[in-house]
Amino acid sequence: MRESTEQELRAAGLDPTEVGRVVTNALAEDLGPDFVDITSVATIPADQTDTADLVARADGVVAGLAVAAAVFELVGEVTGDDGTVAVSLVARDGQRVARGDVLATVTGPTRLLLTAERTALNLLCRMSGVATHTRAWADALAGTKATVLDTRKTTPGLRALEKYAVRAGGGTNKRLGLYDVAMIKDNHKLASGGITPAYRRVRAAFPDVPVQVEVTTVAEAVEAVEAGADFLLCDNMTPEELAEVVSAVGDRAELEATGGLTLAVAARYAATGVDFLSVGALTHSSPILDIALDLRTD
The missing domain is CATH 3.90.1170.20 (Quinolinate phosphoribosyl transferase, N-terminal domain)
Structure with missing residues (x-):
């Protein structure tokens, strides 16, 4: 080369x-x-x-x-x-x-x-x-504070290339893998007894690693930020529910809308005041x- x-x-x-x-x-x-x-x-x-x-x-x-x-x-x-x-x-x-x-x-x-x-x-x-698809999302979010994020739903062996393509298209990479960011999702919450104990265990084991928490309700969002989380994944919420989370959390955490998002509703979700829209389709369906x-x- x-x-x-x-x-x-x-x-x-x-x-x-x-x-x-x-x-x-x-x-x-x-x-x-x-x-x-x-x-x-x-x-x-x-x-x-x-x-x-x-x-x-x-x-x-x-x-x-x-x-x-x-x-x-x-x-x-x-x-x-x-x-x-x-x-x-x-x-x-x-x-x-x-x-x-x-x-x-x-x-x-x-x-x-x-x-x-x-x-x-x-x-x-x-x-x-991937870059072309990502640019369509970036264009849809132009003029708002929201940025489009990718996920780990990548082609095995091509993650680095596909995540680079997202960047080239105007998007942002979230975590690269299971090693650089701790993400407490529903199964982790179930297995460890809830958001607060899960968060505390991650913090104790990896004190310097960023921790993100998936939430599905306003109550979970409030519990997560009170436990110490500063990044929340708001999963499968309506724009109305998401607006409630934005109001309840304020500037205590960055907020990401995720789950079933499409270009047709991108503007509605961005208008809620979230920081990010997470779109697995950038890499799994482009x-x-x-x-x-x-x-x-x-």
């Missing part, structure tokens, strides 16, 4: 080593045990070179260009081919793009371009789809942004 691509990934908050592992595994999945693209090897001379463009087939927000670049730059290493691919990024992550826009240009051995094509597009289309690799014919 080129140093410039590594720098792009670090600037995006991504670990180049982790991205390299994802890319290598994805290429290996496509190439099989012999690490060969049988169609390209059979039909294209080893010394043929070409240039191709990554082109948007639909309007949206792009994310993951440096990840796609890593695929093209690592494919020769994975296949054992000595050829190299040069990648030139035309667009930038977070940019709105239109159908027909060229996002990047790749030049190198034609076999490698076509071998890397699907893996690069799978990652780029997926990440751009359609891809259609992007293609077009070999130049001139």
